[in-house]
Amino acid sequence: MKYQITINRANTVDEIEEYWINDDYVKLLAKFDYPDADGSDRATLKELLFMAISDFEPKDAAVIMLEYKLAEDLNHGQIHQISNDMLLDKVCEEYPEIRLHSTLFHINQLLFKAYNGKFPNAKATILECSFELIEGENENALTKENILKLLNYGLSDSNLIKRLFDHAMNENAPFPEAEDVLWDVTTSDNVNFTITTSEYWLSKDDVNSSQYEAVLEIPVEIE
Template identity: 60%
Template sequence: MKYKVEIQNIEIVDEIANYWTNEDYVYLLEKFEFPDAQSIKPENLLEYLKMAISDFEPKDAARILLEYKLSEDLTEGQIDQISNDMLLDKVCEEYPVIALHAKLFHVNQLLFKAYNGTFPNAKASIIDCSFEAIDAKEETKITKEMALVLLKDGFSGSNLIKRLFEAPLNQEVPFSDAEGIVWYLESEDNVNFKLTTSEYWISREDIKASEFEDVFNVAE
């Protein structure tokens, strides 16, 4: 199926709005031994949490947050190792399990802000784009895999996705890693989308074209 593809904008951010909830903040304040967390006004929860986090050693704080968000994905030994590694490297970009990059990013950035830079600063890319089917007989829901395949011709040859995933982008094999590369894919009309990923995967410099046509072969 052929699509007209447009990349309208790419915004680079250091946090994703609304990922952490007030319930998260209250729970974590208690884990960081802050008294009377339930009595704090909602608009003040994050600032109090950052103060509470900074009272702990960075490695210990990292372990608490990792256990909260990734205890079902990682062993105790892996969490201990990552809590060390996060102080030196952008684990949220380098960890071999791509499906965990989003959670690791959110943990990393909360630590980065709590410690005013002790942890490396990672960035995310929010891409406004559209996929308009040309002469389609019926509507096909755009998936994360489809989005990356259709966007590939807008990327420069140095883009990391193009260099590492040539076969999946050409639809020679399934693109299972697309689910981890694309953190969020949001749309109200299945045409205009907000695609969120790591700047590690797609940066401003990676965009070489803003309007083009591309094809996704829909399985019969």
């Protein structure tokens, strides 16, 4: 199947504003000893949370945040190790389990803003692009794997995804890591997409071509 790919926009951001919802703020405020915040508007909740967090030592605040979001994924020792590491390094880029990168990013950036920069500043990339089928038939929605294989044609050779996953990106092979490399993919028509990922994986400078054609081959499953 042949596609026409157009990269309309590539933005670098330091937070995904819609990730944390009001209910998160209320629950987190309770954990930071500020109960009964329910009923406040979003801006007030966020301001109250930042003030409440700042009353705690950064490491202790990191533990609370990690336990809130990742208690089912990390044990006690891992949480305390990460809470230490987060003050020194971009754990949301370096942690071995890629599936946790997105959540670690959102935690890191909330703490970064609450403490006015005591935590490293990580970035995310938001791509607005289109994938228009110009040859062949595809009745199914494009998957994250499909999208990365199509983007491959327009990315710099220095891009980290291309370097680490060369075989999956260039061969007719399964690419399960794509589910975690791309954090979020939204579309209303299966043509125009908004894609969110870490700047670590894909920066706007990695985009070599804003418009090009690419062939998508469906990977062969090996039993």
